[in-house]
Amino acid sequence: MRNHFFMTFIILAGFLCACEPKESAGTIDKTPLSAPSEISTVQVDEATFDISWKDNSATETGFAIYIINPKDIDNLREVAQVAANVTSYRLIDNTLEAGKSYYVGIQAKAENSQFDSKITKALFTTELPPDPNAPKLAIKKIESHDVCVTVEYEMSNLNKSAVCGVCWSETGQPSIKSDHQQAPPMSEGSLTSRYQVISNVLLDYGKEYSFRAYAQVGNEVYYSETHACSLGKDIEAIKLQWVKEDDSSLPSSVQLYKYSGQMNGRKCNAWYASADLSQGDVEFRVTVPSKAITIDEQFASSNNCLVMVNGGYFYNGKNTGLGCVDGVISGGVSAVRGSLKSEDEEYNVMYNVTRGVFGVDKDQKPSVFWTGMDASGKSLFYTRPLPSIKGGDKYASVSDGNPTNAFAWTPLYAQSAGPVLLMGGKCPFDFETTSDGTDYYLSNYELMPYDIYGTTVKPDRTAAGYTADGKVILLIIDGRIEESDGATLTELAAIMKGIGCVGAVNFDGGGSTGMVVGGKHLNDLTGGNRPVVSTLGFYKK
Numbered sequence: 001m002r003n004h005f006f007m008t009f010i011i012l013a014g015f016l017c018a019c020e021p022k023e024s025a026g027t028i029d030k031t032p033l034s035a036p037s038e039i040s041t042v043q044v045d046e047a048t049f050d051i052s053w054k055d056n057s058a059t060e061t062g063f064a065i066y067i068i069n070p071k072d073i074d075n076l077r078e079v080a081q082v083a084a085n086v087t088s089y090r091l092i093d094n095t096l097e098a099g100k101s102y103y104v105g106i107q108a109k110a111e112n113s114q115f116d117s118k119i120t121k122a123l124f125t126t127e128l129p130p131d132p133n134a135p136k137l138a139i140k141k142i143e144s145h146d147v148c149v150t151v152e153y154e155m156s157n158l159n160k161s162a163v164c165g166v167c168w169s170e171t172g173q174p175s176i177k178s179d180h181q182q183a184p185p186m187s188e189g190s191l192t193s194r195y196q197v198i199s200n201v202l203l204d205y206g207k208e209y210s211f212r213a214y215a216q217v218g219n220e221v222y223y224s225e226t227h228a229c230s231l232g233k234d235i236e237a238i239k240l241q242w243v244k245e246d247d248s249s250l251p252s253s254v255q256l257y258k259y260s261g262q263m264n265g266r267k268c269n270a271w272y273a274s275a276d277l278s279q280g281d282v283e284f285r286v287t288v289p290s291k292a293i294t295i296d297e298q299f300a301s302s303n304n305c306l307v308m309v310n311g312g313y314f315y316n317g318k319n320t321g322l323g324c325v326d327g328v329i330s331g332g333v334s335a336v337r338g339s340l341k342s343e344d345e346e347y348n349v350m351y352n353v354t355r356g357v358f359g360v361d362k363d364q365k366p367s368v369f370w371t372g373m374d375a376s377g378k379s380l381f382y383t384r385p386l387p388s389i390k391g392g393d394k395y396a397s398v399s400d401g402n403p404t405n406a407f408a409w410t411p412l413y414a415q416s417a418g419p420v421l422l423m424g425g426k427c428p429f430d431f432e433t434t435s436d437g438t439d440y441y442l443s444n445y446e447l448m449p450y451d452i453y454g455t456t457v458k459p460d461r462t463a464a465g466y467t468a469d470g471k472v473i474l475l476i477i478d479g480r481i482e483e484s485d486g487a488t489l490t491e492l493a494a495i496m497k498g499i500g501c502v503g504a505v506n507f508d509g510g511g512s513t514g515m516v517v518g519g520k521h522l523n524d525l526t527g528g529n530r531p532v533v534s535t536l537g538f539y540k541k
Contacts, residue, residue, distance in 0.1 A: 039122035066105035137224035146232035153213035189393035239498040249518030269484035272475035292531035311534030321416035332373040356505035359414025366466035368503035372398035458486035460513035465504025
């Protein structure tokens, strides 16, 4: 009896062993496979779709791909099978209707179908065929420059109500939700092309950006293809060997420096005063007298002025820009002529512009902005210029949105002039010309005239700026005399950068330039002492 039982056990055990799979056949799944996830469907053309997914199983034998009509969700149409570990497939299917929604389903397949994964579904909508009358944009040329990027693009199927421009981003696809700049309105110039300049104040040196042209028509936005571009070379600082001047009339919060030597191979005499307004014993002020008088007379009429320099531009004895004294703004920056030479064709062409303004708020915090007046005559402030180009399409007057959203700055003392020499430590201009030739500059957005702006224009100069730690700088450079040959605007910007300024504005120069410290006029007075209509200065509180 015991032998019979033993033999029966051996036979049964052998039968069970025969039912076990061989090692070479692999392990049979005993639970369903993990379902795929993160399904993506990208339409390539009318009938081609790139499908991808995440593989969450290690033992699948492949994947099945289904197309499912949402109105008949139980009807699975298998369109393809792919091998194990494959996570993408290009589907070509002419049966899918344009503008309709479908599910794509992905299922991990097991050796035994009872262990197949669940089907993961993701909804997608096929695109409608392109409208032949829809707006089209294409970038014709994009170029890198030292102080800007220029974008020339072509357009079609647009009318004057469209809003066009250029958008860019450092990562991802640029759109109007990223950084962008509007073009001049379509009512100006051609309906088929635009040429825009993107200033370096909107870009970082050493970085590559993706650019696209765009056109907004109602709620729809149309884009060009994407092009990559970057800025050229940033301006190098000019670091002069400044010598501190001792002046008993100045408190410790105000320092005076002088330089006398060579600058770019030419003689140069220059002075600057630096004030630490945070110490609380000195403040920055602007004066705008009722008539033009010399800075010496203005200094003498004030019993608490420490340092004074000339201020903004004027014409016929009147301030031609914005002045702000004790929080009250007078004047402003309005449209300017394309040329001040009456014989030039641009003399009768007017351009809306923004120009540089320097000032402080009620806390004596210094700032530099671009400013312009809107259609109502209100002065607005911006962290970027209105990028007007002489000879180019004209921008509309500034607004809260053109060239960008206005900055909510409430100055206590401020004066405009221009151009902005430094914004964020970058000089936003150079003397590269457009294809129109001489005096047609690519980055002279403020349309400064021929006697201020240019490679050979180097008169006496006056500038105001501030350093990264908040100190205010007032600087003058002698010019047009044997002992000092003045400075071009780019040299002036580089000198201010060398002092440590991150923001700076050029002020009236030539015969207007002057600095008085402790009642003493420092610079050369050859040619006389010109009366001026505004001044900048440091005052004892």
